[in-house]
Amino acid sequence: MSNKIYFTPGPAQLFYTFEEHLKRALFLDIPSISHRSKDFIRIVEETNEGMRELLDLPAGYDIYYLNSANEAWDRIIQNLVSKRSHHFINGAFSRKFYEFALLHGKSSTATEAEDGGSFEAFEIPRGAELIGITKNETSVGHSFLESEIEKLRKENPDKLIALDVVSASPSLEVNFQNIDTAYFSVQKAFGLPAGLAVWIANEKCHEIAEERSITTSLGSYRTLPNLKKFGDKSQTPETPNMLFIYLLGKIAQDILSAGVQRMRNDTIYKATLLNQAIENHPHLAHFVSSKEHRSKTTIVASTKKAAEFINYFQQRGLILGTGYGSHKKNHLRIANFPTHSKESVEMLCDLMTKIE
């Protein structure tokens, strides 16, 4: 890796042990061994066990491997929604999930807030089968609160809840008991290259997909029942991205060894530093107005001088994220992932004060 530090919110800085594990993976010929071999099945088991412990997954929540969060949107709608889902939208990624539902011909509905705004109403239309929530809206730095998810769970015991944990897991604590399915791509908080995503689904999801499969095409060979059929043997229907599954397991193990709580405490400490730097700077302001909804993993500042900030840091080897979509020129986005050391964030905040 170069000497730069990527604070971009994905693709992001690689995890600090990535290269070491990559070298070991090549020494072990992980990309060349059979994906049906006992050795590879053991690797899938280890990665699954690591993820299960790291995310504190309850029993009955299974792990499957996809290639992107976009694919997870396809799969969730295809497998779990017959007529309509309901989506909470306050940014580009939560909107995309809703748009995927429409693309699949569903009569889905949405509760919309302005970009980065909080939601005030949590009523769900009666016919909705699944509620789509974004734990961390990476485009604008808004976090859905655990208490809000819990409220939705209590008021809608009959509906599935799908949680987008892209750039949230493993940094933010999520009570998976309150949701039925979740997904993330590995190029964010896990510090891996893009090309792999994790899809978590519980027994309720399996029942629904299984029942729907009797009368309906679930739209792909990668149906939930087929993923489960292979997954129950720690396998995948096709040859998967074996190298990245191995590396994900190793990184999960590293975070576990260093301590999940410590990593989460560090996340809060670094977010606090970054938030203070924004508050103390004359040219920066928080984009998300509700303090408690501000993301701890994707810090977003409004500014009229985004290009100046980005150039200043770039010259010093620190790569900040631009705004997303229509916010491209008016936002700074700063990722705060497990691989970002406290020292690197302190350095970033120190430099911030020098920009006039």
Place this chain on the structure above:
Amino acid sequence: MSNKIYFTPGPAQLFYTFEEHLKRALFLDIPSISHRSKDFIRIVEETNEGMRELLDLPAGYDIYYLNSANEAWDRIIQNLVSKRSHHFINGAFSRKFYEFALLHGKSSTATEAEDGGSFEAFEIPRGAELIGITKNETSVGHSFLESEIEKLRKENPDKLIALDVVSASPSLEVNFQNIDTAYFSVQKAFGLPAGLAVWIANEKCHEIAEERSITTSLGSYRTLPNLKKFGDKSQTPETPNMLFIYLLGKIAQDILSAGVQRMRNDTIYKATLLNQAIENHPHLAHFVSSKEHRSKTTIVASTKKAAEFINYFQQRGLILGTGYGSHKKNHLRIANFPTHSKESVEMLCDLMTKIE
């Protein structure tokens, strides 16, 4: 990488320059840069240009990135087939493509030969919209001849032809003028880890998918029209497997620099050696009886002593492939890909004579 040499037909031996390019990719921060950046667009352009030259693609044939050949089967059926396709089946992978068509609710038909057998009739049912052919049936080592593809093309100018070039490209010469769409996964003849596939589609495919999209859901966000919308800007709808796209381009460039014709001549030389070794061995026989249909990239021998051969070679660091599926215990499969040096194949053949 270890000192072993994998002659398994996929996942396979990594390309001999893989590690060098991987190091360079990490130095350049390829996994961390934005997938919307000019730098990454340039990488996609370079990989596309390399693939185009290496495969000698005609104008109007576009390149898209998927994650597996399995996904290509989904996409081809979803985008290009309304009612039925017709498949030539003589092994597990050609059969799978047919089964995918049925899974998607198509009334597809098939011309079946026994595993590894050649086809005698090439008539296509009238209503078939697409003909599915497997250039190299990796499960049993049968190759479809260019003359057979040409015959199908001439007799069916109104139908699409989809060619599976997994473990065929870039080793075998394919006249892409005779087909409309093709696909391969990179963990075979290109010597990359699994997790990326290339999908080639011509203008006729675009027209059909575009027209179908007006009235029908094409089953995913990864429709051909959407892939084209992004592909025309050398981009992808989602964050793709950027690292492997970069590495694929570099390996394509290496093969081009050394000379495509030379690599193909070497493929023939190595296949000749392996075929002779089979013919000269009392315990081995060719599985594919038709000499001209024997694959040059996946050499398959029938034997009652498969386990002995595999163990003997394994002890010497050479990993041979077992038979596929029901042939597991009665076949040896030996890959002959660009990364396998003439010297390594000569060594393999020498050792072969020592097994009694």
